[in-house]
Structure formats: C-alpha cells, structure tokens
Amino acid sequence: MSNFLTEHLIHRDEDFMVIAKPAGILTVPGKTEDLQDCVINRLLKIEPKTLLIHRLDRDTSGILVFALSRWGQKSISRQFQERQTSKTYQAVVAGHLVGQGTIDVPVVYDPEHPPLHIADPQNNKPALTEWQSIEHFEIQGQAVTRVKLTPITGRSHQLRVHMQFLGHPIIGDTLYATPEQQILMPRLCLHAEQLSFHHPKTEEDVQFYCPVPF
Incomplete structure (x- = not known):
C-alpha cells in the first residue's frame, strides 16, 4: 500500500501529480464499506x-491526474x-472494424438497470467520440480490432456505450459486451493512453503518456 505512489507515479510538481x-x-470510494479501497484513499x-x-x-487503466494545490485543482478541473x-x-x-469515424449519440444513465448507461438519440446532452482503427488480430480465434478513441465530451461510460452502439463492444467489458466477448480477456481492454493540458502555473502545454498494457 505504502509504495503505491512510487509504483505508479508518472509526474509530480507543486500543483499536480499524474498517476498510472x-x-x-x-478512483474514489464507493458507497459501501467494501468499496473504500481506491486510488485517492491510497494516495491520501x-x-x-x-x-x-x-x-x-474502476476497470479502465491509464492516466489519472490529481491536484496538490487548490489552484492546480481549479485550473485543471476548469x-x-x-x-x-x-x-x-x-x-x-x-x-x-475498418477506417475511422465519429459517434455522435447522447449517453445517459439507465435507472432501470444500474449501473448501466445507454445510447439515447432522443436526449439533448451531446456525447461525441472520434475513433480510428489501428490494427486487426485474433484472440482465441475471434477477430478483434485495436482502436484509438478520442472522447470530445466526457459522459460516464461514454466510450464503452459508444463502441457497443457501433456494434463493436470493448473486449472484457462485463457491462456492455456479450458473455463470449467478455471472456476473451481477463480485464476491460480500455486504457487512457495520453493526456495533455495547460500547466496551472506556466500555462505551457504539458503532455503525458502511459504505455498500453494489452
């Protein structure tokens, strides 16, 4: 537990730190006692x-930013x-999946099936994702595609719901993939690979990268 920061730190300065x-x-504690172990509690x-x-x-890996000052939190959050x-x-x-494209379909919480979200074209809150095919290969004899995903908006479960809506659910997704697609990998194959923003103090563009583990 005590070496969590050492093991996963990508960058640290006075205003923020970047974690893999x-x-x-x-990321944050859940509502019940058994869901208190989380990244922010370990870091605190x-x-x-x-x-x-x-x-x-929970099941997504990759770049996560935490502030170390109130100004850093305000600036990066904004x-x-x-x-x-x-x-x-x-x-x-x-x-x-071949080529590239944009998915422009609202994603909303499904109160009848928590914690699921659904694509709802009738909703007025936009959800926009750009996708690009990178490579094709097979897992256990099943055709799969590695894709680059760029979320323009940040709705909950947006990337997972949008790929399901496109007809290509993310492998290992226990919420949105079929049982056959879920068991192809022991984890959700979704990873936050790159993040850039303006530094809270210098306003210079800073970019961070976290290698894909699958």
Whole structure:
C-alpha cells in the first residue's frame, strides 16, 4: 500500500501529480464499506494534499491526474469542464472494424438497470467520440480490432456505450459486451493512453503518456 505512489507515479510538481492507474481499482470510494479501497484513499495516506480532478472507471487503466494545490485543482478541473484537455484512449473491440469515424449519440444513465448507461438519440446532452482503427488480430480465434478513441465530451461510460452502439463492444467489458466477448480477456481492454493540458502555473502545454498494457 505504502509504495503505491512510487509504483505508479508518472509526474509530480507543486500543483499536480499524474498517476498510472491500474485496472480493477476505483478512483474514489464507493458507497459501501467494501468499496473504500481506491486510488485517492491510497494516495491520501501518502500525500495528504491530494485533491480530486477527474475519474476513470474502476476497470479502465491509464492516466489519472490529481491536484496538490487548490489552484492546480481549479485550473485543471476548469480545463476538463471546458474541453480544453486532449485525451486519447486505446481499446480492443470485438470484430473487424475498418477506417475511422465519429459517434455522435447522447449517453445517459439507465435507472432501470444500474449501473448501466445507454445510447439515447432522443436526449439533448451531446456525447461525441472520434475513433480510428489501428490494427486487426485474433484472440482465441475471434477477430478483434485495436482502436484509438478520442472522447470530445466526457459522459460516464461514454466510450464503452459508444463502441457497443457501433456494434463493436470493448473486449472484457462485463457491462456492455456479450458473455463470449467478455471472456476473451481477463480485464476491460480500455486504457487512457495520453493526456495533455495547460500547466496551472506556466500555462505551457504539458503532455503525458502511459504505455498500453494489452
């Protein structure tokens, strides 16, 4: 527990730190006692100044930024809210997906089936994802495609729902993939690979990269 920061730190300065989040751990605590182990609680035990900026789903790995000053939190949070950050993910999806495109379909919470979200074209909150095919290969004899995903908006479960909507769910996704697609990999094949934003103090563009583990 105590070496979590050492093992996963990508960058640190006075205003923020960048962590390589492993898959399978929450960003913030859940509502029940058994869901209190999470990235921010582990970091707070080592660095009490840690402040939340954004989140990744429990099963998503990759770049996660935490503030170390109130100014850092305010500045970077504002950039997320105003879509001034640049984020790219990699995913492995089911089937043979070719080319590139944009998915422009609202994603909303499904209150009848928590914690699921659904694509709802009738909703007025936009959700926009750009995708690009990178390579094709097979897992256990099944055709899959590695894709680059760029979320323009930041809705909950957006990338997972959008790939399901496209007909190519993310491999290992226990919420949105078929049982056959879920068992092809032991984890959700979604990873936050790259993030850039303006430094809170210098306003220079800073970019961080976290290698894809699958």
